[in-house]
Amino acid sequence: MATLHTRSAARLMIAPSVLLLLAWMIVPLALTIYFSLLRYNLLMPGMEEFAGLSNYTYFLTDPAFFQAVFNTLAIVLGVLFITVVGGIGLALLLDQPMFGQGIVRILVIAPFLIMPTVAALVWKNMFMNPVNGLFAWLAKLVGLQPFDFLANAPLFSIILIVAWQWLPFATLILLTALQSLDEEQKEAAQMDGAGALSRFIYLVLPHLSRAITVVILIQTIFLLSVFAEILVTTNGGPGTQSTNLTFLVYAQALLQFDVGGASAGGIIAVILANIVAFFLMRMIGKTLEA
Amino acid sequence: MARNVSTQRKLVTTVVAWTIGILIFFPILWTFLTSFKTEAQAIASPPAFLFFDWTTENYFEVQSRSDYFKHFMNSVVVSFGSTLLGLVIAIPSAWAMAFAPTKRTKDVLMWMLSTKMMPPVGVLVPMYLIFRNTGLLDTRTGLVLVLTLINLPIIIWMLYTYFKEIPGEILEAARMDGASLAKEIIYVLTPMAIPGIASTLLLNIILAWNEAFWTLNLSAAKAAPLTAFIASYSSPEGLFYAKLSAASTMAIAPILILGWFSQKQLVRGLTFGAVK
Numbered sequence: 001m002a003t004l005h006t007r008s009a010a011r012l013m014i015a016p017s018v019l020l021l022l023a024w025m026i027v028p029l030a031l032t033i034y035f036s037l038l039r040y041n042l043l044m045p046g047m048e049e050f051a052g053l054s055n056y057t058y059f060l061t062d063p064a065f066f067q068a069v070f071n072t073l074a075i076v077l078g079v080l081f082i083t084v085v086g087g088i089g090l091a092l093l094l095d096q097p098m099f100g101q102g103i104v105r106i107l108v109i110a111p112f113l114i115m116p117t118v119a120a121l122v123w124k125n126m127f128m129n130p131v132n133g134l135f136a137w138l139a140k141l142v143g144l145q146p147f148d149f150l151a152n153a154p155l156f157s158i159i160l161i162v163a164w165q166w167l168p169f170a171t172l173i174l175l176t177a178l179q180s181l182d183e184e185q186k187e188a189a190q191m192d193g194a195g196a197l198s199r200f201i202y203l204v205l206p207h208l209s210r211a212i213t214v215v216i217l218i219q220t221i222f223l224l225s226v227f228a229e230i231l232v233t234t235n236g237g238p239g240t241q242s243t244n245l246t247f248l249v250y251a252q253a254l255l256q257f258d259v260g261g262a263s264a265g266g267i268i269a270v271i272l273a274n275i276v277a278f279f280l281m282r283m284i285g286k287t288l289e290a
Numbered sequence: 291m292a293r294n295v296s297t298q299r300k301l302v303t304t305v306v307a308w309t310i311g312i313l314i315f316f317p318i319l320w321t322f323l324t325s326f327k328t329e330a331q332a333i334a335s336p337p338a339f340l341f342f343d344w345t346t347e348n349y350f351e352v353q354s355r356s357d358y359f360k361h362f363m364n365s366v367v368v369s370f371g372s373t374l375l376g377l378v379i380a381i382p383s384a385w386a387m388a389f390a391p392t393k394r395t396k397d398v399l400m401w402m403l404s405t406k407m408m409p410p411v412g413v414l415v416p417m418y419l420i421f422r423n424t425g426l427l428d429t430r431t432g433l434v435l436v437l438t439l440i441n442l443p444i445i446i447w448m449l450y451t452y453f454k455e456i457p458g459e460i461l462e463a464a465r466m467d468g469a470s471l472a473k474e475i476i477y478v479l480t481p482m483a484i485p486g487i488a489s490t491l492l493l494n495i496i497l498a499w500n501e502a503f504w505t506l507n508l509s510a511a512k513a514a515p516l517t518a519f520i521a522s523y524s525s526p527e528g529l530f531y532a533k534l535s536a537a538s539t540m541a542i543a544p545i546l547i548l549g550w551f552s553q554k555q556l557v558r559g560l561t562f563g564a565v566k
Contacts, residue, residue: 006390006471007390007392009386009390009471010386010387010389010390010392011386013382013383013385013386014382014383014386014387014398016379016382016383017379017380017383017402017442017446018383018398018402020379020439020442021402021405021439021442021443024405024439025405025408027416028412028413028416028417028420029408029412029413029416031413031415031416031419031420032412032413032415032416035415035416090310093303093306093307093310094307096300096303096307097300097303098300098303098304098307099300099301099304100304100308101307103311104307104308104311105553106550106553107311107312107314107315108310108311108314108315109549109550109553109556110314110315110318110546110549110550111314111315111317111318112549112556113496113500113542113545113546113548113549113550114318114500114542114546115499115500115502115516115517115520115541115542115545116500116502116517117502117506117517117518117520117521118321118520118538118541118542119317121520121521121523121524121534121538122317122318122320122321122534122535122538123317125529125531125534126317126320126321126324126531126534126535127317132333132335132529132531134320134337137335137336137337140335164314164317167314168314169560172553172556173560218560221406221407224409225409225410225411225503227410227502227503227506228502228503228506228517228521231506231521231524232520232521232524245409245411246409246410246411246503249411249414249415250411250414250507253414253415253418254414254418254507259415259419262414262415263415263416265411266409266411266412266413266414266415267412269409269411269412270408270409270412273407273408273409273412274407277404277407281400281404
């Protein structure tokens, strides 16, 4: 058991991290709340005045806001759907005996290691470009009109790019979990006459539930704040069709210099993220305890 | 007992898996190939896959035109700096939580993780203004500080899960033999913890290298790491495919290689030890 001496030493060792994270949580957030109550534009210094909740009403009644909330959720859910379903499929495939499994793993994992700006630009220019992109060439090859992905389906294109980056992550984690499944259990089920499908539903899927939860939790944290992919591909457009909450606040702050409005938007983003986080933490708490 | 798998089935699986693997990898392969083409070949239709005049001219062009090496060094300094600083702060904390847990340790850990839940835009405005007013905007120091803070919870969690696996009895024994706290850490804990610390280091360098919210918003010309350097190719230079490809290849190659070596640790680290 820890003695009194080690306990106070322990507290001393934890203190720097806790204090730093506490400061990181509280100081900027308090400032954001303060700014959100001001009429404050960087282009008009010295004109700051108390504005009450008008920044919030401005933000919440802006049609772009609802589009941004919708887009944020669409990106999170779309990418989660593709990566979880695709990840389970890929993990099951990679779990089979084959030649050169190590190399396939290396190929599959690669997109996750690519920085978002590179991934987005490569997809935008070399694949989705309606004139010189590879997709345009493929379309012409089979006699179709090239499709301008980022102009006509901007949100869908961004979901594709982001899903490509996160599919390896889901696959890798699900594969790791799959490999810890007891081989004898599978054989026993097989001996008892369980088919491939019922083995998957009653044995493999429950075994993967913890890993799936982890994938959802961690991806959601990152997906709520997708930014670079939007910045270098569509810049939120056309119009606000591919603007998510993160991008909307960024545009308000650093393109329109509206500190007050952007701060209100930031606070709303924090509140929404907390609602999502609340459910996620409960979910993960349950699975991780087990 | 090993399953009896027919060679035929194994062959089919191999073909399917390789096809999917190559498809997923293709954008990266294509970028790599395009980086050795001339601009005209890069947009040629039908596209040339392997039979073109290979040239390394693009790489020199990118270096001389937009000073790749400066941005590379910024990335190195920022990712290594923030990871090392994070480790210095996190190691004592993780050690204390793993070996002298209290009733509140779990809550503290969960709370630390929850700070990651805060969307960065929530604090973008004040961070930008603080950086502007303190002269940290567009400096490596500023980026190191921010990235240290955002990755600190992950570093602590990772270290915690690794430290948890070190048997406590060994530490007890060292303590019985009269080792002081400092000695206990240096001679007993550190050697056993090195693999965990190394994995944490690797993963966080990857995360910091690819971080693209704060690096894009808090840097301009001077301290811009490779993420921001590539973003500057957004337009109109992005239409020069060969040069874009050369710049991209140089930006991702170091971390791709590092990542391939550490794929096992990647899983553990990113799931906070929940999946091993």
